[in-house]
Amino acid sequence: MLLVWWTPITGEALSLLALFLIGGTLSLIGHSAGGWLARVYMEEFGVSQISLLLTLGTPHLPPPKGMSGVIDQTRGLLDYVEKNCSKAVYTPQLKYVCIAGRYIQGARLFGNSNVNANAAVPIEDDLQISEVAVVKDMNNSTPxxxxxxxxxxxxxxxxxxxxxxxxxxxxxxxxSAHLEGALNVTLDGVYHSPVGSDDVSRPWYGSPAVVEQWVYHLLS
Incomplete structure (x- = not known):
């Protein structure tokens, strides 16, 4: 299982980093699956030297069971996380910040949804890096x-x-990217992955203008 080898390696790396701390604490940042892997690390190695967990586009919640057409892509790992990891909190000692992107609305495979799939999500940014984050499909589809x-x-x-x-x-x-008990934030126009993204028309969580919207949590 992935967790068998991942958590000891991560634990050793963070333990070495902690040696350089003098009365300070660590902030953990996890993108996608890295967010719930960080939660497993915190459960197994403790949070005495951790003050913040910030997750970016992390699927925290396990998929529903017994639903037609739904297959658990994590093979039970998210069930393990939900059952064994501590609940999210937002306290002066330990903060969970869960950031989701609101890039595009999906639609059902068959039949019409009450969805305007071509709707653009404007980016409100002083740098005006883009007018929209979802580019309209140039076809004959109607709203x-x-x-x-x-x-x-x-x-x-x-x-x-x-x-x-x-x-x-x-x-x-x-x-799915939010957790009960955490400070939950949604950023408009943010795509999940650096693969297929760019910093102008399809920014992701690591694009400079997007980083500016969440990096202050590391400094508070």
Missing amino acids: NSPTFRARFIGQGYKQVCGQADVWGDGVVPEA
Whole structure:
């Protein structure tokens, strides 16, 4: 199992880093699966030297069971995390900050959803890096007829949360990236991965203008 080798290696690395701390604490940042792997590390090695866990587009919640067409892509790992890891908190001693991207709304595979899959998400940014973060598909679809792209992405969302016609970052649904008890933040127009992204028309969590929207949590 992935966790068998991952947590000892990470624990050794962070233990070495902690040697350089003099009365300080560590902040952990995890993107996608890295967020719940960080939670496993915190559970197994403790949080005495950790003051912040910040996750970016992490699918925290296990997919629903017994739903037709839904296959647990993590093979039970998220069930393990939910059952064995501590609940999220937001206290002066330890802060969980869960950041989701709201890039595109998915659609059901068959039938029409109440979705305008071509709707653009404006980016409110002083740098004006882009007018929109979701580029309209140039085809003959109408607002009541979801595009193939929205249906395809919707099937990915369904594997994660059981619903296709929800908003997300193109991979992880918005609701799945948030945790009860954490400070939950949604950033408009943010795509999940650096693969297929760019800093102008499709920024991801690591794009400079997006980093500016969450990096202050490391300094507070």
